[in-house]
Amino acid sequence: MTSPVDTPNAVRQDKYYLALPLGQRAPLRVIVDKRNLLANLLLSGLLILLAGVALNTGSAASLSLPATLRALLGDGSPLDTFVIQELRLPRIVAGVVTGGAFALAGCLMQTVARNRLATPGIVGLDNGATAFAVASVVGTGISLAPPAMALTGAAVAAALTFGLTGRIGVRGYRFLVAGIGVGAVFGAITQLMLTRVSIDAANAAYPWTVGSLNARPDHAVLSLSLALLPALLAGIWLTRSLTVLRLSDAVAISLGIAAGRCRMAALSVAVILTGLAVAVAGPVGMVALIGPEFARQLSAKNTVPVVGATLAGAVVMVAADLLGRVLLAPIEIPVGIVTALIGSPLLLWILLNPNARTAP
C-alpha cells in the first residue's frame, strides 16, 4: 500500500513530482504544478526581456542592440563597456535580487498571516530596517555594516509587531495597525537622525529614505544575492506545509505539520530577506505586495507561488526602475516612489474588494 505521493503516476496529470534521489523519505520532494511551471517560465522570459530593454535604455548614450551585446561581452568601445558593465548591469542585478527578495518575503509573510495585505512594509519591517541602516550611515556610534544593521532593524521591528499583537499568525487586521504604529515610530526615529546630522551625511542616507537603485553598494548586493538562493530553497521546502497551513492549524497538525515551527521558519526567512533588501535599495516595500499578487494571478489556484512571486518581484522591480528612469528623464524618479504609485491603488482595491479580501 503506497500513498499518492509515493506513486506520482497514480495522481492527477497536471502535477509533476521532483525528488532528490534519496529514497522514500527524500528531504526535498516538491510538487510542481503544470500551470505554475508555465507561469514561472513566462515570468523568466519577461524578466530576461525587461533586463535586455533596461540594459539598452538610458540617458548616457543611445546604444544599438549589437553594441549593447558587444559591450556586455566586453569587446565594445571603452565608453560603451563602462556604461553597460559599470552603470547599468549592477543596477539591473540589484533590481533583480531586491525585487525577488522583497516579493519572496511578502509571499511568505502573507501566507503566514493569512492576509494579503500583510507585507513586510505594512508591518513595519521596512521602516525598522531603514532606521537601523540610516543609523549606521550617519554614524551614531554604532559601526556595523548597513546590511547587518538593516537585518537587525528588521528583526527588531518584527519582534515588536508580532510581540505586541500576540502569537504569530493572528487572523485579522489588528496586527497590521500595530505594524503601522511600529513603522511610524521607526520612521520618526529615521527623521530624527536625519535632522541631527550634517547635510552630507543626510544626503548619503537619502536613498534609504525613498528607495532607490542608483549606485548601490556592491557588498550589500553581494550579501543579498548570497542569501537569496538558500532563502528560495527554504521557501520551496516550506511550500507544502504553508499550503496546508492556509487552511487551519487543526488540519495542519492532523497532517503532521509543526505549525509553530513552520511559521517561525517562514517568518525568519522573510525578516532576513527584507533586512538585506532594504540595505540594498531602501524601503521599496510595495514590491512585496505587487509581486506575489502578480504571481498569484498567473499561478494555479490554491498554491503558494514561492518561485513565481520571486520572479514576479524581480520583474516588477526592474520594470519600475526602468519606468522611473525614462518617465521624466532627465529627472530620475526613485523606484520606491514608482512602486508606491502603482502599489497603493492595488492595496486599496484588495482592502475594499470583498472577493479579493480573503487569505492568499
Next chain:
Amino acid sequence: MRVLTHCLSFGKPRSLIGLWLGLSGLLIAIALLSLLYGAGDVGPARAWQALQDLGAAASYDSEARFVIAELRAPRLWIGLVVGAALGIAGALLQAVTRNPLAEPGLLGVSAGAAFAVTLAILWGADTATLRVSVAQLGALGGCLCVLAAARLQGIGNDPVRLILAGAILSGLLHSLSSLILLYDQYTADEIRFWVVGSLAGRQLDDLAPLFPSLGVAALLTILLARPLAALALGEHVAIGLGHHPRVVRLLVIVVVALLVGGATAAAGPIAFVGLVVPFAARALAGPDIRRTLWLCLPLGPIVVVSADIVSRLVVPPSELPLGVLTALIGAPVLIGVVRGRRLPTF
C-alpha cells in the same frame, strides 16, 4: 440662550469643571515654560527677567526680549491653536465614525491637505490666505475619499480596516507629493521645511488667515455637540430625538476639514495628536462627546506645546521636528488602543 445652556451642560458638572480648571492651569504653566526654555542662548533666568520687563516700558535685555516676543511667543500661539484644532478634530472624527482609531493624520486628512498645498505651490500660489483655503479643501478631499471608500464597501464599521485604508491613501498622496517635489525644485525648496510638521519659524501673521475659518468651525462644533451625543446612542435614537444623522455627519466632516486644513496650513502635517488627545480626554471624562470636546480644548495645546518644548530641548542648539515627537508619543497609544479588548476583531 436655551440652546447654549443645553450645549454646555454636562452629566456631572462639578467634577468636569474642576478637571477643566486643573488642566487649564497646567496649560498655563506649560505655556510659561515654553516662553522660558528654548534652544538658543537665552536661558530661563534671562527670559524670566525679560518677561517681567515686558510690562515695564524700559527693557535692559533687548536680545532676550526679542527672542521671547518675536520667536517664542508666536510659536506658543500657533501651538495653542494647532493643538486645540487637532484635538477637537480628532474627537469629532472619532465620534462620527464611531471608531476610536479615527485620526486625521492617519486617515489621510493631513496628507490630503499637504498634497493640495504642494499642488498649489507648484502652480504658483503664494499668499497665506490661499494656502489655508487650499489646505482645507485638500483636507476635505482626503476625508471624503476615505469615508466614501469606507461606506461604499461597508468597512465603516470595522475600525482597523478604516485606518488601513487611510494609511494607504496617505501613502499614495505622500508619494505623489514626493513626485512633484522631485519634478519642481522651487516647490521643493518652498515646502521642505513645511512638510515635516513643525512650529519653528512660523510668524504670528501666518495665524491671522486661520481665524475666520476656525471661528466658523468652533461655532459649528458647539451646535453639533448635542446631535453628536445623540448619534452616539444610535441612528434610530438620534432620529427619534429629532436630529438628522446625515446632515450631522456631513457638517462634522466639514468642521474636521476646516480644523485640520487650518492646522496643517499653519504647522505642516502633524500626525497622532488627534488620536492621543481624545484618547486621554475620554479616559479622564468618560464617553460623552460633549465632555470629551471640552477636555480636548486644554489637552490638545498641552500635548502640542509640551512636545514643542521637548523638541527644542533634546538636541540644542538644533531642533527636532514636532511631527517626529508626536509620532513617538502617539504610536504607543495607537498600539495600546488596538490591543484593547473593546475593539471588534475581524
